[in-house]
Amino acid sequence: MGPSPAEIIRTLVAGRLPGLVHLAHRPGPHHVRHVTDPEGRVLLLVPVVSDLAAALRPVDGDEDVAIVLDVLDLPPAAGAPSLGRAWVSGWAVELGGAEARAAAQDFAAVEPTGDLLDLGRRFRLFRFEVAEARWERADDVRRVDPDVYAGAEPDPLHPIEAELLADLADHHGDEVSAYLRRHFGLVADDPADAPRVVRMDRYGLVVALGGPGARRRARLAFPAPVADHAELVRLLHPMICPRAAAG
Structure with a gap:
């Protein structure tokens, strides 16, 4: 027995690996600092002055932006097989106030960066619930139900x-x-x-x-x-x- 596709996706997007984000109808992709919170929601730590911050700015009265997070596994040793690639998508919303403070604690639990102390000044936090999850490996793509994804846990050894x-x-x-x-x-x-x-x-x-x-x-x-x-x-x-x- 091995990890399920949902567990692999949760492991890959947990925040230990580099991520790229693609935004609908916007230039990109963009490198991003990200983690997932205990419910599997994706948190993005974005510099205020950046192309990504500009791309995440809502237009035409919309409050959120369609986004895809793309994470490729980095095998830990020579000759080790790859876990593949995870794609999770949803609609990113900027957080503020108490929500931002609670999300900053979730972010720090995975990546305790001092940049979180500059939220609202030099950095912003965005969050999206995963509406679609896919796992790609060796030209095989599997879709995972968002509720199954949310119920899975990232591997503690990864x-x-x-x-x-x-x-x-x-x-x-x-x-x-x-x-x-x-x-x-x-x-x-x-x-x-x-x-x-x-x-x-x-x-x-x-x-x-x-x-x-x-x-x-x-x-x-x-x-x-x-x-x-x-x-x-x-x-x-x-x-x-x-x-x-x-x-």
């Missing part, structure tokens, strides 16, 4: 995935390789079957089999989805501690 993979490779490489060889029944010390962990999520590990550039991959599922880093460490203990694995 923000530290690159760090975790580097730690496994740099400090526990031999133990991890030996464990994976046993698990998948691979011939010991055969370079053609050298296993490496190339991605991880709350549901398990993605393992590449073979040397650099190899495309054979397998999934090692956890007994249950992990909630945080501490729970992941407990699950990985038998992998990095041969004595625990033997027990």
Whole structure:
């Protein structure tokens, strides 16, 4: 079992990856600083003096602007497969007063930037509820119901995935390789079957089999989805501690 399309979209648009926004009938795209709040609504932190701020200015009496946020996954390590691309769209509205202050707290929970202290002067916050969500991977596009998207959660390991993979490779490489060889029944010390962990999520590990550039991959599922880093460490203990694995 792996993450659902809704969970992947929530993970990609959570705010840890660079985003582009496209606006209907306006020039673009524009780079944007964004996060999502606990309900999955998209928050945009926009400089007052910018092309994006001008493009988000309503025209013809409209109070909101149709917008699409486009986020492409950045694989955390060489040879790691991409999670693909997420597209979420809705109608962006500028926030003010108490709404802006509450949204700034949601933004800071993901990206604690000092620029939030300049809201109303140098920066503005915009928000939109997701009316359409799409996940694109390997030329396959899947639409996700907005309510399903809103009910999903971003993966808790994604923000530290690159760090975790580097730690496994740099400090526990031999133990991890030996464990994976046993698990998948691979011939010991055969370079053609050298296993490496190339991605991880709350549901398990993605393992590449073979040397650099190899495309054979397998999934090692956890007994249950992990909630945080501490729970992941407990699950990985038998992998990095041969004595625990033997027990």
